[in-house]
Amino acid sequence: MEVVVRRLPFGLAKVVAPSFLGFALINGCTFGIDLLLLAFFRGGLGLPVPIAFTIAYVLAFGLSFVLNRALNFRSHAPVGPQAGLYAVAILINYLAFILGVGSALTEIGLQYLLSRVVAGACEAAFMYSVMRWVIFRDTREH
Template identity: 40%
Template sequence: MPTQTTPPQTRAERFGTWLTSWATRLPKSLRFITPEFVGFAILGTFTFLIDMAILAVLKTQTSLPLPVDVAIGYLAAFGLNYVLNRTVNFKSHAPVGGQVLRFTVITLLDLGFTTLATTWLADVGVPFAVARVGAACCVGLFTYVGARFWVFRKENRKD
């Protein structure tokens, strides 16, 4: 009877394992914090910084309306976030098509809320960077739950 072997990890998967390996050594009271959540938070912070950089450049160097600036930065960062989470964090080998469609739904919901919240907060006098951070905090958990349990659900991932 042939034995099933696990294919070797890719460089991205090894990096993801290294990035989150410390989460398995957390005290028992914090074991609910999974390596996947840690990876999602780290990658989300990185892509959020990319989003903010794009937003700052567009806000200071163009005359585009703020909702357009927010949307451009957000969509670019979410595209990068999808690729990084698929390869580095969730280590998915499932077909891309369905995942991209599901991730697009999450992205559009997040984009709508983020654009409205950021614009509204900026309109009432909150600096746009602070407004954008506040909106990001609100959608972060929703995005993780959607990515973990819908986009990159267990049966679509290599264990």
């Protein structure tokens, strides 16, 4: 990520952290997985929206934690405390953005997948901040 960030145009290399780019790539992929799971649980199995959101969310964020810890932040700190902090962060994120924003937008008539995309934009800023400055604070910028 350092090499890619160094080559960013318009002086962006001074503002974009390599961990942000790594986060964007990893979480872009896990968000895609989240949407596929959501479509399967809601559209395929017919589960209610809050249940479909919840199952897809937990599975995708578990994968995000593992990938970000190993590949992006390269943390070697004990996993237990980090997993605990991550659990608190995703609970806050889940209540505020997934159930709050996502379900509210669905209730007012926005299609459930589009609701999830809007909620995803909100949660991305929150989760990157928490992962970089709270959960994986033991790592140096790569």
